[in-house]
Amino acid sequence: MVNSIPKSGTNLLKNIILSIPGARLFGDVSLAAEIHSDEERLRYIENRIRTSDPGDVYTGHIPFSPEIAKWFQSKNFKHVFIYRDPRDVTVSLYHYIMRDSTPKHAYYDLYNSLGNDSERLLAAICGLGEGRTKYRLSKNSIPNIRSVYESYLGWIKDDNVFSTRYENLIGKSNQGQTNPMRVVTDLLRYLGASNAKDNAILTESVWMEGSDRKKSHTFRKGVNGTWREEYTRIHMDSFRNVMGDLLEQLGYEWD
Numbered sequence: 684m685v686n687s688i689p690k691s692g693t694n695l696l697k698n699i700i701l702s703i704p705g706a707r708l709f710g711d712v713s714l715a716a717e718i719h720s721d722e723e724r725l726r727y728i729e730n731r732i733r734t735s736d737p738g739d740v741y742t743g744h745i746p747f748s749p750e751i752a753k754w755f756q757s758k759n760f761k762h763v764f765i766y767r768d769p770r771d772v773t774v775s776l777y778h779y780i781m782r783d784s785t786p787k788h789a790y791y792d793l794y795n796s797l798g799n800d801s802e803r804l805l806a807a808i809c810g811l812g813e814g815r816t817k818y819r820l821s822k823n824s825i826p827n828i829r830s831v832y833e834s835y836l837g838w839i840k841d842d843n844v845f846s847t848r849y850e851n852l853i854g855k856s857n858q859g860q861t862n863p864m865r866v867v868t869d870l871l872r873y874l875g876a877s878n879a880k881d882n883a884i885l886t887e888s889v890w891m892e893g894s895d896r897k898k899s900h901t902f903r904k905g906v907n908g909t910w911r912e913e914y915t916r917i918h919m920d921s922f923r924n925v926m927g928d929l930l931e932q933l934g935y936e937w938d
Contacts, residue, residue, distance in 0.1 A: 684741050684742075684743070684745075684755060684760050684761070684762045684763065685697045685700060685740060685741065685742045685743070685763055685765075686742075686743055686744070686745050686762060686763065686764045686765075686838060686844075687742075687743075687744060687764065687765045687766070688744065688765075688766050688767065688772065688831060688832065688835050689713075689716065689744050689772070689776065689831075690767070690772045690775040690776045690779060691765050691766050691767035691772060691849050692765050692767060692849035692852060692853075693742060693744075693765065695765075695849070695852060695853075695893070696763065696765045696847075696852065697740070697742050698892075698893040699852075699867060699870070699889055699890065699893030700740055700763065700870075700874070700893070701740060701893065702888070702889040702890075702892040702893040703871070703874070703876050703889055705737070705738040706738050706740050707738055707739065707740060708740050708742070709734075709739040709740055709741055710731060710732065710739075710741045710742075711731075711741065711742045711743055712727070712728050712731045712732065712741060712742070712743035712745060713742065713743045713744045714727065715727055715728060715743055715744065715745045715746070716743075716744040716745070716746065716820055717820050717821065719818065719819065719820075721748040721750055721751070722750075724745070724746070724748065724751065725748070725750050725751050725754060728743075728745070728751065728754070729754070732758075735758050735759075735760065746818070746834035746835055747834065747835055747836065747837030747838050747841075748837070749837075752837070752838075752841055752843070752844075755843075756843055761845070761873065761874050761875075762838075762841075762843065762844045762845070763844070763845045763846075763847075763870065763873075763874075764835075764838040764839065764844050764845070764846045764847075765846075765847055765848070765849055765852070766832075766835065766839065766846070766848060766849065766933070767848065767849035767850065767907075768848075768849075768850065768907060768908075768910070768935050769828050769831075769832055769922075769926065769929075769930065769933070769935075770910035770914065770922060770930075770935075771907055771908065771909055771910050772807075772828070772831075773804060773807035773808050773828055773910070773922075774804065774807075774909050774910050774912075774913050774914075775909070776807045777794060777800065777803040777804050777806070777807045780794045780803075781794055781795070781800075781803065789822065790822070790825065792822075793811065793822065793823065793825065794806065800913075801915065801917075801918075804913060804914075804918055805917070805918060805921060806825060807825070807828065808827065808828050808918060808921050808922050808925055809827050809828075809921055809925055810824075810825050810826050810827030810828075810830070811823075811824060811825040812824035812825070814826035814827055814830070815827060817830055818830040818831065818833070818834045827925050828922070828925060828926060829925050829926050829927065829929055832929060832933065833929070839933075845869075845870060845873040845874075847866055847870070848934070849907070850907045851863065851866050852866055852867075853907065863890065864886055864887070864890055867886050867889055867890045867893075868886045871886060871889065911938075923937075
């Protein structure tokens with residue numbers, strides 16, 4: 684199960700895992716993010732994932748619940764979760780929604796109704812409609828960035844889940860340079876896809892093939908820190924008010 688907060692590097696992680704010999708994309712459960720009842724969300728996942736043979740890869744945006752976590756464990760799923768600096772997520776989100784594509788994104792009209800990109804970025808931070816005060820994702824509501832991360836936070840704390848930051852996979856965190864190959868090595872070990880003999884060769888092969896940007900239909904810039912190019916004082920103040928101390932809890936700095 685390749686799970687992620689939207690716009691956090693889902694396709695990068697998916698492509699890396701699909702580069703493992705024997706892995707194949709089998710389904711997607713991203714609509715789980717639009718279901719607000721834990722019970723209904725689990726029922727949706729159960730209906731979508733009816734088979735789970737070795738090598739089957741599912742993708743999705745699944746907020747945490749203990750019941751869903753237990754269900755994945757009962758099905759012997761290897762669960763991999765990726766997250767990203769929430770400031771970069773807000774920038775990537777509104778750009779993705781407003782991109783020139785056919786068909787238009789489901790939330791295009793909602794974002795397009797706002798006056799300009801500055802207001803759209805502010806909406807990604809503070810939310811729209813019911814999303815201003817709680818996690819609500821619908822055609823009339825966008826959740827504020829704190830409620831999004833709070834909804835997924837349980838996966839980072841779950842010892843049965845392999846969690847990684849997007850920044851670690853691209854080799855640039857706010858703590859400096861990182862080694863993505865080390866992350867891939869740990870990932871392969873978690874998935875049971877490597878051994879001491881072939882680990883280095885497989886790691887390099889999986890990383891080179893999986894990180895090919897041409898394979899991602901959602902790729903825009905693929906770097907960290909893009910929020911610095913678009914955040915004005917009002918965006919920074921609004922982000923601080925909404926996010927509180929959660930940014931530091933996630934391991935990121937206020938800069």
